[in-house]
Amino acid sequence: MERPATGQTPFMKIILGKDLLSESMSADDSPAKRYVRACAGGVLIGNVKTRMALLDTASQQVPVSITDGIEPERNCYVVSMRTAYSGYALEELKRLHRPLLTWPLKVLAKGADRLFQAAKIDKLVLINNWLLSTNLYSPGWDNTDLGALTDMLRREFPDHGIGFRSLNDFSNQGLRERLGGLGFLSIPSRQIYLFDGQAGPQSPFTRHHSTRIDASLLRRSPYTVVTGAELNAAEFERIEHLYNLLYLKKYSSLNPQYSAHWMECGQRDGWLELRALRNVQGRIDGVVGWFTNSVIVSAPVVGYDTSLPQKIGLYRQLTQLSLQEAAKRQQVLNFSAGAADFKRVRGGQPRIEYSLIYVDHLPWGRRFVWKLLSMLLHRIGVPLMRKLKL
Incomplete structure (x- = not known):
């Protein structure tokens, strides 16, 4: 069902994912359209409802x-603000x-958590949400009528908050300021x-001592770097397992539970580029x-066999591959959060990330x-993040 915006921008529309399933696929489909259709066709991320x-x-x-706001408890933070701000805190304390x-x-x-539940903060529409730890914003947002978009979404979802995740002032200052100006x-x-x-090749991070050591480690590595196109079905199952070892078992079960099928779809449809280390x-x-x-690289999937000796340096090699890719493309690598000291000594520059949420149309409470x-x-969170170098 297509629901065109009424009023200011007749060409702006929103199409529910389930309605895309009845449409024929086309080689001209955008990556976003292919992604939404794939997500609507089955469960690709285990803990995302x-x-x-x-x-x-x-x-x-x-x-x-x-x-x-009626989804199961512990819904993944990529769609749940309640999980992002209270669920994570409770898990870390445990x-x-x-x-x-x-x-x-x-x-x-x-x-x-009880306050967030009562306020229905998970009753939310998130724009440009690829269900990743970090969503990227293309230069196309410079040409988007954000006021008309907000008006349309207020009409379509009058009881939902409207939001954008993953904004920072290095990459998205203009977009953040425009959204702030709209309330x-x-x-x-x-x-x-x-x-x-x-x-x-002259990028500042390439001159850091730790980066150079990692580059040498990768050059001397007995591992062969293979692309996602070279992986078979069993190897996609293996990389799902490797991702789970790091992001779910070592870090947090609240991280996205990406399936092998999700990774296969991404590789096939062109919105995910995989590199694997084969022994x-x-x-x-x-x-x-x-x-x-066109301007940013992120790495939503990282995984390795955590049972192998640390001296092999698998995480260091994967990081170096990502840094080399950013330099090759002459783009910025957004390497997400976590492992702060590791990233700082390799030239990572800290930035606070924000969500921008519109709630002016919601009840006062x-x-x-x-x-x-x-x-x-x-007042409290940002100073602590900076002081503790999180």
Whole structure:
């Protein structure tokens, strides 16, 4: 069902993912259209519960996630603000295994979680949401009538918040300022690390001592670097396992649970570029997957065999592959959050990442909770992120 915007921009429309399933596929379909159709056709990410839609702004097409606040507990943070801001806190406190020390913080986090639930912060429409840890914004957003887009979404989803994830002031300052001018609230989320490869081989991060050591490690590595096009079905299952070892078992089960089928779809449809490390016996021991546009590279998929000795340096090799790719493309690598010290000594530049959320059309109580969250994170959260170098 196509639902064109009425009023200011007749060419702007949103199409529900389930309605794309009845359309014939075409070689001219955009990556976003192929992605939304794939997501609507089955469960590709185990812990993501959402409806997907395709937004056509006339200048570009992007995926949209729609949650109604009634999804299961522990819905992944890529669609759930409740998980992002209280679920993660509760899980991290549990992982400390210090109940006497952490119980006051646990009580506070549980209280915040109940407040978020009452305020329905997960009743949310997220624009340009590729269900990744980091969404990228193309230059096409410079030509988008954000006011008309906001008006359309207010009409279509009058009881939902409207949001954009993954904005930072290095890559998206203009977009963030334009959204702020329309009344979108700025909600800090985390500190990410950027590697500016626009100078190619002369990029500053290439001169860091740790980066040079890693480059030497990769050159001398017994592993063969293979592309996603060279992987067979069993190897896609293997890279799903490697991703799970790192992101779900070592880090957090709240991270996206990407399936082998999701990775196969990405490789086939062109929105994910995979590189894997194959050992001399033919086994895949490491993988990195890049999501790109014309100016930014990100790495939503990273995984390796955590049972192998650390001295092999699998994570270092995968990082070096990503840095080399950014320099080769003369683009910026957004290497997400986490492993802060590791990224800093290789030239990663910290930036605060934000979500921009529009709530002016919602009831007063729900607006208040969003504004309180924004204020507390700006006044307390951001200074802590910077001071602790998270």
